[in-house]
Amino acid sequence: MSLVNLDKVLASELEELYSKGTAKGKELIVNKVIKPSGEKGARFILKDKGDREFIRLNSNSYLGMSLKDEIIEAEEKAARDYGVGPGAVRFISGTYKPHRDLEKKLAKFHGREDTIIFSSAYSAVLGVITPLVTKETIIISDALNHNCIINAARLSRPKDKKIFKHLDMNDLDSKIKESIGKAKRLLVITDGIFSMRGDYAPLDKINEICKKYDSDFPEGVILVVDDSHGVGAFGETGRGTEEYTNAGKVDVLIGTLGKAFGVNGGYLTSSETLVNYIREKAPMYIYSNPITVSEATAVMKVLDIMDSDRGKEILIHLRKLTKKFEKGLLDIGFEIIESDHPIVPILVRDTQKTADLVKYLVNNGVLGTGLNYPVVPKGDETIRFQVNADHTEYDIDSALEVLKKLQIIY
Numbered sequence: 001m002s003l004v005n006l007d008k009v010l011a012s013e014l015e016e017l018y019s020k021g022t023a024k025g026k027e028l029i030v031n032k033v034i035k036p037s038g039e040k041g042a043r044f045i046l047k048d049k050g051d052r053e054f055i056r057l058n059s060n061s062y063l064g065m066s067l068k069d070e071i072i073e074a075e076e077k078a079a080r081d082y083g084v085g086p087g088a089v090r091f092i093s094g095t096y097k098p099h100r101d102l103e104k105k106l107a108k109f110h111g112r113e114d115t116i117i118f119s120s121a122y123s124a125v126l127g128v129i130t131p132l133v134t135k136e137t138i139i140i141s142d143a144l145n146h147n148c149i150i151n152a153a154r155l156s157r158p159k160d161k162k163i164f165k166h167l168d169m170n171d172l173d174s175k176i177k178e179s180i181g182k183a184k185r186l187l188v189i190t191d192g193i194f195s196m197r198g199d200y201a202p203l204d205k206i207n208e209i210c211k212k213y214d215s216d217f218p219e220g221v222i223l224v225v226d227d228s229h230g231v232g233a234f235g236e237t238g239r240g241t242e243e244y245t246n247a248g249k250v251d252v253l254i255g256t257l258g259k260a261f262g263v264n265g266g267y268l269t270s271s272e273t274l275v276n277y278i279r280e281k282a283p284m285y286i287y288s289n290p291i292t293v294s295e296a297t298a299v300m301k302v303l304d305i306m307d308s309d310r311g312k313e314i315l316i317h318l319r320k321l322t323k324k325f326e327k328g329l330l331d332i333g334f335e336i337i338e339s340d341h342p343i344v345p346i347l348v349r350d351t352q353k354t355a356d357l358v359k360y361l362v363n364n365g366v367l368g369t370g371l372n373y374p375v376v377p378k379g380d381e382t383i384r385f386q387v388n389a390d391h392t393e394y395d396i397d398s399a400l401e402v403l404k405k406l407q408i409i410y
Contacts, residue, residue: 354382
């Protein structure tokens with residue numbers, strides 16, 4: 001067998017991506033991390049960029065936890081005590097006490113009965129939605145939901161799938177109403193924070209709409225929320241979009257351990273019965289190794305910090321820096337999407353210009369993420385920045401100075 005003919009086809013498709021400016025291209029490789037010191041936050045040294053120090057404004061590590069000494073020490077100790085890998089999937093021999101301790105701690109953090117950990121949030125979404133969808137289930141999903149939700153809906157093969165306009169509660173209400181009598185179970189699925197934009201779902205209103213129609217479906221209207229970008233970084237105590245919108249408890253909450261918590265993995269928190277059902281039915285859980293014991297232990301240390309006065313101070317600092325950055329961008333003259341979330345997008349609205357501006361930023365020591373179609377809709381081409389709590393005012397001022405010069409070119 002030979003890949004010669006297939007390689008030709010694939011090379012042609014790759015060339016098309018490059019010519020359109022939609023290819024992600026080579027990944028930047030971090031060779032060295034310099035921890036925060038003095039007025040400077042963390043700096044990053046990249047492969048093939050010499051000794052230039054970069055301000056990273058494209059990281060999901062919103063609380064800056066991944067570089068904190070006590071988190072690293074907790075992870076190192078657990079690795080020495082338990083080893084660096086779990087050795088198997090959990091139902092065989094891969095469950096350790098820290099795995100269950102973390103699940104219980106996350107359940108308490110969110111005020112739920114139980115939690116189940118997955119190897120990633122993407123796996124968690126696939127692992128949760130697919131088992132909850134039957135032949136008598138309709139899915140209703142926000143138009144700008146994350147790729148993991150889109151793929152989960154495809155793989156689960158529901159009886160029907162409906163898309164409501166982004167954040168349009170009237171359209172959501174209408175889509176639910178037209179589903180009455182056509183399914184036993186209805187899943188309403190939304191991101192909490194929309195990762196490309198930084199805006200948020202009004203979970204208080206969505207929850208009310210779902211409850212209004214719950215009795216019209218024999219197996220209920222189930223609200224599933226992926227708040228991977230919200231948990232830890234959003235809300236007064238970091239409980240995410242639920243807390244920020246005063247929504248109460250949604251039925252199924254999915255979060256990540258790899259963004260604000262700064263470690264790795266994903267999770268679902270809900271009722272004990274639903275969690276036990278997912279343990280028995282989700283292939284992504286059953287057939288995948290869990291996160292390491294050391295990772296689980298590191299997350300527990302993060303949760304301890306979050307539930308302390310220090311955690312509240314970190315969140316206050318994060319919100320202050322976010323507003324400083326937003327104001328600076330507006331003063332310069334950029335079009336942005338304002339939010340209390342530390343995702344701060346500049347709307348460029350042009351594919352090639354987005355690629356050119358990201359290249360300019362890299363050449364001037366600032367890392368942002370260029371987002372083009374199909375990651376974002378055509379016309380919404382964006383440079384996404386993400387403020388982290390281990391940034392400093394000096395970092396924000398330095399980045400704004402580079403962006404001020406960029407605006408002259410722009």
